[in-house]
């Protein structure tokens with residue numbers, strides 16, 4: 001039977017998207033966002049599929065913001081069966097799965113609770129594999145910059161578990177006995193990882209876990225006192241809950257975060273906390289197929305994916321506290337282009353996504369402003385270059401008023417760069433050369449798109465694209481349309497901004513000054 005399933009799945013891998021492989025008809029659409037459904041519900045052209053796939057990382061993180069009703073939930077028996085199958089015919093070892101499960105838990109925690117605010121973690125580990133996941137998660141959390149503590153009162157005398165304990169001891173992670181633990185956990189910890197029981201839990205919790213569960217339950221009484229309490233993160237099952245019927249008497253723990261592994265178990269339907277994540281990115285298609293699992297794709301290289309709705313937030317409370325090294329006048333380059341290159345190199349080294357994306361602002365003769373993102377395609381002493389359509393809105397505005405501003409924001413580095421100046425078209429040869437360096441699809445796209453004009457529907461673009469794709473399928477040169485080319489902004493003003501604590505940011509402005517007939521850049525610090 002397994003070989004049949006494997007065979008079937010191989011055939012299905014021709015479908016392009018992970019976890020959408022059941023059959024074309026069952027892609028009956030699990031995920032709510034409108035555009036996702038519309039992409040899949042109707043026949044799609046090759047262009048549609050290709051363009052979707054090239055963006056699939058970002059798309060999949062959007063798809064995961066789905067309706068929980070559409071995700072599969074497992075019964076206790078199914079969870080145990082999947083476990084056995086993974087570790088039997090599918091060739092996994094328990095160590096491997098536990099490592100991936102624990103890593104998923106640690107990455108889920110790190111997505112929501114930053115170590116700068118939530119550093120002290122207590123992992124309360126039970127005797128089974130759920131406890132093992134907790135031990136692994138504690139180790140990863142240590143490496144992520146948290147300060148984990150472990151309470152592991154019923155140690156399992158197996159090499160896997162003693163190895164995990166040794167690894168934690170080698171990192172000087174403290175092990176606390178139940179007697180060492182304060183009765184009130186709220187003062188000493190920011191995060192409590194509930195790794196006591198997973199899907200093999202049955203009956204009523206026995207000592208010492210009954211008492212430990214009770215200590216987690218008690219924390220909610222602090223909610224009324226508005227005292228800050230630690231958040232509870234449950235691995236796979238909130239411990240003490242019935243695996244299928246959840247918190248039967250309503251007096252169990254109420255985790256803030258639940259990290260379901262492999263697929264959520266039935267009790268997860270009753271989870272009311274703010275953050276439900278799925279981890280365990282190891283489910284092979286045979287399992288998904290056999291259990292008809294509808295699971296969201298994991299974004300990019302992530303080990304976890306949010307399922308269910310993201311928490312409703314009060315937007316006014318969203319803020320970051322920037323912590324950066326000092327950015328001082330003595331350290332900067334005298335030439336702002338050199339300084340820009342230095343920061344650009346830092347953005348590259350920090351592996352930021354599209355560090356060359358910049359907001360371009362223009363204004364027509366009526367003085368009305370408009371902004372949009374464009375990609376920087378070159379920078380030198382002559383200025384900053386990007387490419388676009390010469391009949392677009394920005395092009396019209398630039399023809400009326402050849403002044404613009406550029407804005408870079410490098411989020412991971414707490415840095416922003418503003419540049420203002422005058423704009424000219426680049427030479428035809430330069431545009432010609434750049435145009436032919438682009439992927440052929442983008443060259444055709446530039447011909448198809450009468451940028452900023454109204455189109456009756458996406459199908460019109462597809463149709464024209466496909467006609468041109470056919471026309472140039474012999475690999476012949478795709479001529480650059482006359483309406484497509486580059487602009488160069490010659491800078492007259494720069495500002496380099498770096499975020500600092502209490503909003504006392506660094507701002508160094510470069511403005512040109514003539515001294516003895518020579519142009520030099522004057523550097524001023526501006527108030528934040």
Ligand SMILES: NC(=O)C1=CN([C@@H]2O[C@H](COP(=O)(O)OP(=O)(O)OC[C@H]3O[C@@H](n4cnc5c(N)ncnc54)[C@H](OP(=O)(O)O)[C@@H]3O)[C@@H](O)[C@H]2O)[C@@H](O)CC1
Nearest residue numbers: 097098101128129130197198199200201202204205206236
């Ligand atoms: N693919 C997967 O599925 C993966 C699964 N993974 C993880 O494994 C978890 C399941 O692990 P598991 O089977 O070891 O069971 P788990 O729930 O941790 O505990 C069993 C222990 O608890 C005990 N116990 C039970 N009831 C009790 C009670 N009332 N009061 C006191 N003790 C009680 C029981 O003792 P017993 O009753 O047998 O004497 C036994 O010692 C799963 O949820 C997930 O976290 C990942 O690591 C990898 C991928």
Ligand SMILES: Cc1cc2nc3c(=O)[nH]c(=O)nc-3n(C[C@H](O)[C@H](O)[C@H](O)COP(=O)(O)O)c2cc1C
Nearest residue numbers: 357372373374375386387388389392393394395452
């Ligand atoms: C990250 C990013 C990069 C972009 N890069 C370019 C670009 O290099 N050239 C371009 O014409 N449009 C680019 N666009 C699309 C523009 O933002 C904009 O939609 C388009 O140029 C039309 O703008 P307009 O109607 O104001 O002229 C980019 C969009 C994003 C989000």
Ligand SMILES: Cc1ncc(COP(=O)(O)O)c(C=O)c1O
Nearest residue numbers: 374375387388389438439442451
């Ligand atoms: C409409 C448009 N033109 C041009 C570009 C720049 O793309 P490329 O890097 O292929 O030149 C982009 C990038 O997003 C774009 O959206």
Ligand SMILES: [K+]
Nearest residue numbers: 194197235237
């Ligand atoms: K648990």
